[in-house]
Amino acid sequence: MNTALNPYMAAYPALAAVLPGQALAWLQDIRADALARFSSHGFPSAREEDWRYTNLAALAKQTFAPVVAAAEPIIDAEWLKPYQLADAWSLVLVDGHFCAALSRTDGLPESVQVLGMADALQTYGGQVAAYFGKAVDSAEHGFIAFNNAWFTDGVFVDIPAQLVLDKPIQCLHIVTQAGAVAATRNLLVLGANASAQWLETFVGAEVAYLSAAVTEAFVGQNASLTAYKVQCESAQAYHFGGLYVQQARDARFNQHNFAFGGLLARSDIRTDLGQGSECELNGLYLGVKRQHIDNHTRINHTQPHASSRQLYKGVLDGRARGVFQGRVVVAEQAQKTDSDMNNRNLLLSPDAEVDTKPQLEIYADDVKCGHGVTIGQLDEKSVFYLQSRCIDEETARNMLTFAFANEMVDKVANEELKIQLQGLLLKKFSSVIL
Template sequence: MITALASRYTAEYPTIAPVLCGQSLSWLQQLRAEALSQFSAQGFPSPREEEWRYTNVSAIEKKLFSPATSIATSAIDKELLKSYQLKDAWSVVLIDGHFSAEFSVLEGLPEAVSVLSMSDALEKQPETLEKYINQAVNNDKHGFIAFNTAWFGDGLFIHIDAKQVLEKPVQILHLATRADVLTATRTVIVADQMAEASIIETFVGLDNAYLSAAVTEVFVGANADVTLYKLQCESEKAYHFGGTYVQQARDARFTHHNFAFGGLLARCDIHADLDHASECELNGLYLGVKRQHIDNHTRINHLKPHGISRELYKGVLDDRARGVFQGRVIVAEDAQKTDSQMNNRNLLLSNDAEADTKPQLEIYADDVKCGHGVTVGQLDEKSIFYLQSRCVDEETARNMLTFAFANEMVDKIKIKDLHDKVLEQVLVRFPQEGVNKEWL
């Protein structure tokens, strides 16, 4: 049965399809057709699906978001753009889902590193892209993935040659400028054997209602090391779906830092498949205020022996905000000697705030070390009393403890400019009285 919303998008698709990238590639057109058929039958995810039971995206049905066919230069807030572009980094800018050479900064990029818009990459390296697109994720996982596969109009392809070590990070800056716009992007990141790189995804937008649907596929070669940061500061009226899907080769290391602060409704998926002796670290901080709904879904698949994974997600929720964490670790039968730890900590600043957390361990091997921990609560009254006994007033004590709780995750950022930007976003969202920025 086709949902009403899926029917509206499916009916509009023939007018959009001709302007989507990769029109001359038969394999991509077949992939899009299959995704469109999947989405038409399935629609967007529903709370009836177990992995979406806490998140209802039916609010999207109130609007029909359409992709921009070009960049509206006059609508670009250059000051906003500049404020989010990191200084000591190569910067790739996508405006309303389309690559902008004018605002991107790629001078000095090593020859062993390719950074191309998805449109250019499909034209210049179609055989390479065919090996990677939709290989780390399947359309049938849920409706947003099928939707992205059918609708993506641009994105990015980053290829880092073997043994290449990037001295500076690459920033992918997504900027939404229009109301009711759909920004559907597809990014493929490939790090060959023994390569090392840090990549930063930043999502921002003007104060409009719009829909961001971004899928990133990451392939980490043998003994390669990739660190991926995500800073999501979308408009308070925006809807955001961002999925990161990772395939790790033998001895590969992947680290992800996820900072989810914006959007009226935001969902972030991070799924990683680990090979022999691979290492995966997932860190996250989500801050919710007013009526925000922020959902984080992680899955780590230990497929081979000797894998190591560490996961720590923290949430701070105020007003009537709702935070969701669903973490799942799967240890396959062949994945002996797996070492995995998962923790989720939630701090509620209001009686009306809500945190839903669902950690899951599926273990099919018998020689493993796995564990998980979850907490949901308010500030420790004993800690508040202790600070008060040291001549700190109650309000300042609460602010200090709140920032200390969040700042553990901020301090994990190794890029100073990004660290300062994330810290600035934390300070904006919660009371600052009595808190000195230099302390954090």
């Protein structure tokens, strides 16, 4: 056993007794397998190809521990307001535990099942078992094993066939305590022809903590899911967030990923496309000072006539480091695949760094696939043009940088979320670049 893991392994027996799903043999088997994998492998290392640009040595030097669910909310509704969308149903997780008192589900159709994962395991254990671990398992990497073994709660959302929700469901992850680990597990299920918007927002107190969140989503035949992720956590926080999706025939999945916070942050997005399905992944990562922000995407074209698009943009200043690893896998039977991937990066400092690795793995012969990468600085001709219009150089550079990043915000269809993102973007720029 890796000595760096001793604190986690030593504390686990006492923790296991209070984790949800004690009466479910299938879940206990998953936890046991995950614990064994984590004991032998630990957190991912740079020796693993998918983690070669992200060194977790600093994480191994600290030990984070789950916290007990508070009997009463330790934050109030006013504190939540800057992060909650007003026109959305809201599910709040505080320090890894679902908080019904702070959540808002009034007006949600009765046919939609929405409850905390701990309650779902107790009430709908068989229904959860049909999906849990079917989109991702412990063998994926150390953070999945850690989440499987350590998760304390999460949310379960089941949207029946034919239902179209007219506003988003927001899952708000909040960490309030230094040294805490918030390990949460979410399940999102859309029946055939259903449609929904799903938003995960990650925030926390300005202390050191670890977020480890996994969401599995199942998009039924001809269903549509638009997902958003807004990660604006503490500058001292460590973050891992994974979204793993299975798309049935003709399903549509769009995801917009915004990574602004954290000392070290990693986002995994993976989707398996069914026949005729569509996928679009958009992302924006902003790194300053010594932030390290890693984005890893994988699109598996498993059936014919599916299409996918990816566009990720990064802005890096100071000594920040950004990572983009995008992978598209086209199976032998996935003929008529149409896929395109682009990653564009803007470096504002000579000390900033980006590692980008687009990959196409194609086993079919009748496909249309391509990728592109750009890394550069601001165009001096554009800066000069703005200066010639009586704009000072600093303002000109700020305008061009904001315009580069704001292109990704403009892709957001939800106007309230778009305004919130633009506010976060301006805050990020005003404190570092302006």
